Amino acid sequence: MLTTVKDEPDDTPISFLYQTPEVHFTSTTHAHEPNLNGNHQPEVEDSRLVLDCIEVPTLALLESMKMKRKREENEKLIVKGLDTKKVKIKKSNLNIDLDTINRRLDVLGPPNARNLDIKVDGGIEGTAFPRAFLSDTWGGNRVATFPTIGPKKMKEHPYRNFCYPNSDYNPAAPLIAGAAGLMFFPDGIDVDIDDNEEDPTEYRLIVKLPQSPAIWIYAGQYRMLLTASLTKAEWLSQSPKVKRTSAEEILKKGWGDTVEARVALRIQLGREPTPTEVDNYKEKSGVTAEDIRRDFDLGKELLGVNILKPVGYDEEFQRQNYGRFHAWNEIEQAKPKKPRASKKNSNARALNTTVKKMPSRREPTPESELTDSDREPDQEGDGLEGGENSDGEAAEVHELRYISRGTRTRPS
Known part of the structure; x- marks a missing residue:
């Protein structure tokens, strides 16, 4: 006869096994409290039944497992192809x-x-x-x-x-x-x-x-x-590094030509240039990044x-x-x-290289x-x-x- 122990000790280990449909028994031994006469009851060995089982997954669980597997496979591919040193x-x-x-x-x-x-x-x-x-x-x-x-x-x-x-x-x-x-x-x-x-x-x-x-x-x-x-105030609130870098990039890149022309003409003419004067400006300006930054600081740009x-x-x-x-x-x-181009004299490299x-x-x-x-x-x-x-x-x-x-x- 099997007896299910209801008040088993807290530290009783419980194992769930999924390999085979066998029945396993675990036993615990404990002493009952003294009775009213002060006599101890004999120790009793109680048994509990642990059955192997198979969990039948729901459709939602299967879909979740499928998505997780896809993500893991994708991440493995990415890690495999990534050379973190470079x-x-x-x-x-x-x-x-x-x-x-x-x-x-x-x-x-x-x-x-x-x-x-x-x-x-x-x-x-x-x-x-x-x-x-x-x-x-x-x-x-x-x-x-x-x-x-x-x-x-x-x-x-x-x-x-x-x-x-x-x-x-x-x-x-x-x-x-x-x-x-x-x-x-x-x-x-x-x-x-x-x-x-x-x-x-x-x-x-x-x-x-x-x-x-x-x-x-x-x-x-x-x-x-x-x-x-x-605004001028927002520009001035930026860090010196931001303002310096912005001015340097505007001077270096072709998309900053209009700003560069306006800054150069202000220096040459001592006034605000007209749109036509800016459009027709083709000279080498000699403008520096500091000149450009100054005009932004003044709110002119x-x-x-x-x-x-x-x-x-x-x-x-x-x-x-x-x-x-x-x-x-x-x-x-x-x-x-x-072959990679030599870094020597790289600044003199032709534009189409x-x-x-x-x-x-x-x-x-x-x-x-x-x-x-x-x-x-x-x-x-x-x-x-x-x-x-x-x-x-x-x-x-x-x-x-x-x-x-x-x-x-x-x-x-």
Whole structure:
């Protein structure tokens, strides 16, 4: 006869076995309390029954297990193809203060309402790719912020209005899918609009992540709200490093030519130049970064701002990126390797000189280290959101999952 012990000791071990449909018994021995006469009752051995069993999963549990397995397999692929020794997270020189960013984003609502929660099966919304792959697949050159898609590529796919903000110049750009953000441009003094005027165009936003080698992540579908430029007070509230870096980049890049011309003409003429004088200015200015910074400090130049408002996410587009990458990478790996250009006298290198280094790989995967094809020289972009930095490495590029550890607009 089997007896079930109801008041078993707390430290009785309970084992659940799932291997075979056998019956197991565990026994415990304990003494009862003395009776009313003070006599102890004899020790009694009680037994409890532990049955082997098989849990029948529900459909919901099966689906959850399937999704977990997919994520784990995807993460294994990514870790397998990632050479962490060659990935460096870059510290941005341009780091606009949070108060300035939040004041602009407040028009979209509170922080918990301005962003979209993007989740795609397999976690592929967090997968990034080299600009070379994106340009080769969808068209457009590899440096422009708003590349023009050629007629041939336009016949191949329905995707339009690509926008590639560079986080080197846009530290408030969205670095994860569905996050709101900001883009900056140097000609803020020319902005003459009502605050928060929304551009009806829906842009396919692909942002350069702040790391080296460079990779780009599809953040989603966005609209731009052209808002008021940074005020003189907001500019002055930025750190000296931000102001110095902004002035240096405006002077160095082609998209800063208009600002450079205005600053030079103010020095030469002793007054504000007319738009015609600025358009006709072709001389070597001799302007320094300090001259440009001074005019921003005085409020003669302003930094323009666009608010990036998330309005959706094209899952099929990202699935195609993920699915097409492997074949593209195999073609890139098969191309003849070119020697890297010597760093000696690199500043004197011709503008049309390009460099490509192909990594050797046995089993390239969509998450493996990639080669960014010949990096084109810096072309004129559209402001501080201009194209890739020509000073970046013309070498291998990683494709990897980018995991945020900070806020949605400013992950650490």
